[in-house]
Structure formats: C-alpha cells, structure tokens
Amino acid sequence: MIGINIYLALIAVATLLSMYRVFRGPTTVDRLVAVDIMTTITTGLMVLFALYYQRMIFLDVALVYAILAFGGVIAFARYMEGGL
Amino acid sequence: MNALTAIGEILVLLGTFFYFLSALGLIRMPDVYNRMQTSTKSATLGSLGVLVGVGIWALGTDFGSIPWLTKTIVIAVFLLLTNPISAHALIRAAYKSGIPLWEGSVVDKYREHLEAKEREEVEETPAEEGGEE
Numbered sequence: 001m002i003g004i005n006i007y008l009a010l011i012a013v014a015t016l017l018s019m020y021r022v023f024r025g026p027t028t029v030d031r032l033v034a035v036d037i038m039t040t041i042t043t044g045l046m047v048l049f050a051l052y053y054q055r056m057i058f059l060d061v062a063l064v065y066a067i068l069a070f071g072g073v074i075a076f077a078r079y080m081e082g083g084l
Numbered sequence: 085m086n087a088l089t090a091i092g093e094i095l096v097l098l099g100t101f102f103y104f105l106s107a108l109g110l111i112r113m114p115d116v117y118n119r120m121q122t123s124t125k126s127a128t129l130g131s132l133g134v135l136v137g138v139g140i141w142a143l144g145t146d147f148g149s150i151p152w153l154t155k156t157i158v159i160a161v162f163l164l165l166t167n168p169i170s171a172h173a174l175i176r177a178a179y180k181s182g183i184p185l186w187e188g189s190v191v192d193k194y195r196e197h198l199e200a201k202e203r204e205e206v207e208e209t210p211a212e213e214g215g216e217e
Contacts, residue, residue, distance in 0.1 A: 036174065
C-alpha cells in the first residue's frame with residue numbers, strides 16, 4: 001500500500017485532463033470521447049478502491065458500472081448518427 | 085512485501101501511467117479521430133494493467149484469494165471486448181455527422197470506399213438500362 005498515493009495522483013491528473021477536453025471540446029463527439037475515457041478510468045479507480053478498503057463487493061460495482069457505461073456510450077453514438 | 089505484491093504493484097503503476105498517457109493524448113492530438121485512436125488504445129492497456137495488477141496484488145495479501153483474480157480478469161476481458169466497439173461506434177457517428185478531418189490528414193479510406201461504391205452503381209445503372217432497351 002506504499003505507492004497507492006502515486007496511483008491515485010496519476011488517475012486524478014488523467015481525470016483533470018479529460019475534464020478539460022469535456023469542457024473545451026469543439027464538437028460533441030470530442031466530449032463523448034472524453035467521457036468514454038473517464039468511465040474507463042473510473043472503472044480502474046473502483047477496482048483500486050476495492051483493494052484499498054479490502055472489500056470484494058466493490059469489484060461487482062465496477063463490473064456493473066463498466067456495463068452501464070458501455071451501454072450509455074453506444075446509445076449516445078447511435079443518437080449522434082441519427083438513428084435513435 | 086512478497087513477490088506477488090511487487091508484481092501487482094508494478095502492473096498497477098504501468099496501468100495508471102498509461103491512463104495518464106491516454107488523457108495526455110486527449111489533450112495533445114489535433115482532431116477527434118486522432119484523439120480517439122490514441123486515447124482508446126492506451127486506456128485499454130491501462131485498464132488491463134490496473135485490473136490484472138490488482139488481482140495479482142490481492143493474491144499476495146492476507147485478505148486476498150483466488151476469486152479476486154477471477155473477478156478482475158472478468159472485468160478486464162469485458163473492457164477488452166467493449167472498448168473497441170464503443171470507439172468504433174463513436175468514430176462512425178463522428179464521420180456520419182460530418183466532422184471534417186484535420187488538414188494534415190492524407191488518407192481517408194472510408195471516403196475512397198464510399199466513392200468507389202458510388203461509381204460502381206453509376207456505371208451499373210446505364211448498362212442495365214441499355215440491356216433492357
């Protein structure tokens with residue numbers, strides 16, 4: 001558990017850079033790409049928290065979050081394509 | 085610290101570093117297609133590193149067990165399967181909604197494909213009409 005501060009700092013910097021793209025992005029798809037990357041990063045963060053708090057139930061939360069984020073991104077892409 | 089913990093910690097460090105690189109690519113790349121390709125690839129590699137690393141790391145601790153590794157590998161395989169699908173759907177939506185390529189881009193295979201298909205249809209249609217006449 002020594003280096004977990006380093007990992008959390010790297011994840012925080014990555015999330016901040018993605019937030020910059022979400023707020024600044026010139027087109028809607030830019031924002032969607034940034035949100036997609038942020039959901040992937042959040043899944044990794046949940047798994048790290050499962051290890052930190054020593055609870056295996058958090059892994060199920062991460063799996064369900066990954067499934068829901070995938071469905072959301074697919075729905076948004078379909079909407080951008082004009083099919084929804 | 086035993087060997088499993090050390091291996092897991094190195095994998096998690098690599099994974100979070102690749103997360104950082106993917107977000108950096110999101111900032112530095114010029115248009116949405118380049119951003120999508122660099123950030124999705126390194127985010128997939130980063131989540132693989134973090135998930136498998138956490139599974140191996142938990143095996144080396146006193147509370148960890150085999151189900152930790154199994155569950156993290158299940159999440160990793162799910163992300164490995166679904167990240168390319170969502171990237172493909174997003175880029176297809178971007179192209180269909182008419183976002184232009186960066187001015188430095190030189191290859192557009194999809195437009196070449198569409199133009200070739202259109203040309204074939206234009207060539208086929210008069211030939212069929214001529215055959216009927």
